Amino acid sequence: MAKGKYRSDIDGLRAVAVIAVLVHHINTTLLPGGFVGVDIFFVISGFLITSQVFSEVKLGAFSLKGFYQRRINRIVPALVTVLLATVIVGIFILSPVDLIRLNVSALLSLLGVSNVYIWMKYGNYFAADAHEAPLLHTWSLGIEEQFYLVWPLFIVLLYRFAPRYVLPILGIGVVAAVGVSQYATGVFATAAYYLLPTRFFELMLGGLLAVYLNKPRNIGKLTAHGVAVAGFLLIGFSLFGLDADSTFPGINALIPCLGAALLILAGSGEMRSRLLTSRPMVFIGLISYSLYLWHWPLIAYLSYLEIPIDLPVGVMLIASSIILAWLSWRYVEVPFRRDGATWHFSRVFTRRFAFPALSLAALAVLSLHFNGFPQRFSPEVSVLEAMTLQKPSEIRKGCHVSNALYSTEPNDACRLGVKKPELDGIMIGDSFANHFTGMVDLLAKPNNLSIMDYTMDSCPPIVGYTIDMSAVYAAHCAKRNERVFSLIERNHYRYVVLAAIWPRDAIAHDMVEASIKRAVENSGEVIVILRNQHIDKAASCPIRHLMFGTDHDCSVAQSALAPYWADIRVEFPQVHFIDPNQVICPEGVCSPIINGQLLYLDDSHLNEVGSRFIGHTLLDRGYSLLHDPVTAPSTGVKFDATAHL
Template sequence: MAQGKYRSDIDGLRAVAVIAVLLHHLNTNLLPGGFVGVDIFFVISGFLITSQVFSEVKRNTFSLKGFYQRRINRIVPALVTVLVATAIVGAFILSPVDLIRLNVSTLLSLLGVSNVYIWVKYGNYFAADASEAPLLHTWSLGIEEQFYLLWPLFIVVLYRLAPRYVLPILALGMVAAVGASEYATGVFATAAYYLLPTRFFELMLGGVLAIYLHQPRVIAKLTAHGLALAGLLLIGFSLFALNANSTFPGVNALVPCLGAALLILAGSGDTRSRLLTSRPMVFIGLISYSLYLWHWPLIAYLSYLEIPIDLPVGAMLIAVSITLAWLSWRYVEVPFRRSGATWDFSRVFFRRFALPALGLATLAVLSVQFNGFAQRFSPDVSRLEAMTLQKPSEIRKGCHVTNALYKTEPDDACRLGAEKEQLDGIMIGDSFANHFTGMVDLLAKPDNLSIMDYTMDSCPPIIGYTVDMSATYAEHCAKRNERAFNLIEQNHYRYVVLAAIWPREAIAKDIVEASIKRAVEHSDQVIVILRNQHIEKAASCPIRHLMFDTDHSCTVSRSGAAPYWADIKVKFPQVHFIDPNQVICTAGVCSPMIKGHLLYLDDSHLNEVGSRFIGRTLLDRGYSLLHDPVADPSNAVTKLDASVHR
């Protein structure tokens, strides 16, 4: 592409990307795979910026200062505008912990590392609490800015060392990057979504295409139409075939990226898509950066205030987003870019980057120092929030591991229950087993039991269970379970504790039964901890009640247990069941708050306070890890029968 040649079809492609993201965020059912709009942006960015950089490198006019000056002028003014506006609104409505996270995020967003912070603090992009993070979407800006710290230098060095082989070397590197992304996505799913190494190939694809098109290429009209059609089909397929459960990025991300690349290639000649070059699409494309920045904080704050996004609200949100986007494009993006081009680098850097960064850093420090300005709300808000910060996975770090660490051997220091040298048993299972460790620690003490916990994310102790697992996760879980059950067979533990988010489907009966049988045959006693009740907004609802004095109920009706448990109880009468819902639920109604204790960490997982509260309550009622109250007809097994037939 010739330097400075405007491509209206690329603005149209930007419009496709931002519309996909916007509709997906409004309602995932509209476009299940709409999140790939970000990947389309990556390809466009890689193409446009590499076109400019490579042209300058070839003319020997490339300057790092000039490059980063353009990046600051292009990215920072609109970003700072949105960050400040978001922080101002957050000061009025966010809880203390959420305000701290927001104000730290504002600084890290400007510094280009918010993707790392969001990965650590929120984890899964599609998790319930992530939907209320006002700056969640800035993770993609972090990817871009980190990429552009490396990419220009790489192009310069490669061109100087092997000018004739730049394209083949980059093409081979891109293939390797796709392979690395596919592998890492299977092993480190959450990290792969947010971090640069697994996204590198997406921007790189645009860069390789830019270098390929640096030499004029003749593309026949029919060929251009064919390429455009193929590109649209690939993007359309991704928008509807991919969803939150799809492994991503990896090869799945390559599909929309190739679609975007084909559309850019198709428009590199004289033939341009009428759809992409239409005035409405070009307009949306021009304001797409600001539209991307503005739309998500609006959605996140509506979600935070529990305002449903129905059709009227959604239409109004789109209108407000476009209006704000146009205003910031017209009065911030364009004028700041023009004026910044006449300044020297130091002036641009200090006025447009360093000073805003200092201001946002001050805000972040003050937020931490004053505990999120907790005095804005009742002291009970901070008390409950403190409970949600007690995460069993962090407390039992090393005893509970991620899927990638499936080869981790049991640690003899990972003990629950009685403090003694002799080990009495082992506890295995997934993250639900991990969140029950506080409860098990208390319930094991009356019987003087020492139980070692050996748990792993997303790996229930069910041999052969692979539902909703990627191929790599399934393989790792299978090996982990085989190791755990081999330990049970080799050591013949007196007690084996099995806990998980047990599947509810009746079809899982055979493999659940087979797994329990294997544990029963090689131990003296098996204890099964049933899954606790899922409650939407369990961790946030009680807190928002205090903050906003709402009357929305946080309780839900109790769900029935999996239908196979009654049969397993008959077949294995020696198995002891522990049901945490005996504490969480009363008369068929389940609450995340019991006697001033907030039990949950998110919609399903318990926090450490909740886990131990359930354990203490069961102890007070006469339960232990091995025994139910002798004269209590409403023990776990009896209640299990009732819930199965409910």
């Protein structure tokens, strides 16, 4: 804000945002939609930045150097402090691969592109492995820093060429940006969460409000009170009505953003919310930036060390976060911002941005060159971690595609089994079908089969099944399934392999049965690969056991399959079932690591090593893609592929 226009209620709104995020990260059940605190921050940031920039542009006093100098002084000192502390702790407790990721993300956080890196490396923000990334939360800083690169220039050009139409153009822009976000969220859900184009409207909404309030507006107390109540209700609904399963951002993100904008609007007159202007809220608001920076590394490291956040730990975590935030605000944020205002831009840029960036770059390069300093742990840690990097989706890239590429045609080069001109069959399904490709590749060879894999994320081969899918994903999956089943009907493949994370709910019974029937009636033989066991922390538990010497049991009891499989087996006795859990779950106890082989990529998906290990083990027991053995060669025990049906 311009000097002399400090608004304590905005600091109070910052407090609402950071408290929401903090509570949500500690316990999602307490505040399922607490992640919208970040969206509130975006609106506030867009409002404050645009207020300052637009006022200076109107006065002809705007300087791009001055703007970026203020941004560096405001953002970088506290960020570098937290990055340094996080990296130092990481050296002592993170595995080699995780240390490399931390050091690379530290550099990219400072450069303002960590959101892109986190999207590519971790994917879903709510995924289990992402919760152990100490700098996961810096994705939002990336959004803001990228916004700062384009927004001031946009305001300058807009005011220069259309000074009378700034407000309506911004209004139209916000509506268009919301539309873009809503559409992209349905098509590229994970990318939409992390990237600027789908978040742009949130900051832009704050900018629109800043331009609107640049001229004095007479807002009566009664109107202000009503607007404030509406703002609180919208934010309250978002905090408790949204959760990790909600489509986000898009329209759902607009709800808390409008709430924040209404509260800022309500406080622009004489009436200010007593809650937002109370001393505790203003205090939390003042330290909110540092509090946001510090709280997540603490949570992530507790999770990494498998320390549960119960009530005592949660209280200590909150207290530690607030203390660190106050120290950071008092001794880093305030003095560095004050001193930096008197420096030349070149000095600020060199000392407070370029030098830390070069230092972090050197650290990242050293980590990459020395493979994360594996000598800190036993050699087996690096061996197991190397297995987790074998990702079937990357190995079979082009054969397995994202939901957005639903219209891609089958690629004849995508072959499993033997390499020969003749095609024997097709394998269809979702990401679970993709992670079974290594297994199928091995099991197809004894029968001299060549199988084309044609798989897609989030699309089980079940015609009509759309549970837990967004409208766009459901539409894409429906079109994809119609395509693949039409291929089956047209080509009458000798063999059709169906694999997926088969649903457990009873509502899927008829749809699964109808889909298998459609495949059976239009092919020579159908092979169904059953879903493998879900194991919490399947990929990390064995590695942490080696790193920290914990006695935590990584295995779990085998879950029962959906009851409908028994009916389907009776109705289609000619269908051949392959159960990977025969390897993963000997005697009903499922382990993510067998004979030194780490099978999993995450809690559910197999890595390529695990997929092929299961394939080799089944081959050793006498299985192939088409046949079960009567007895296992080594033990004489009968193995029934449908024993758990």
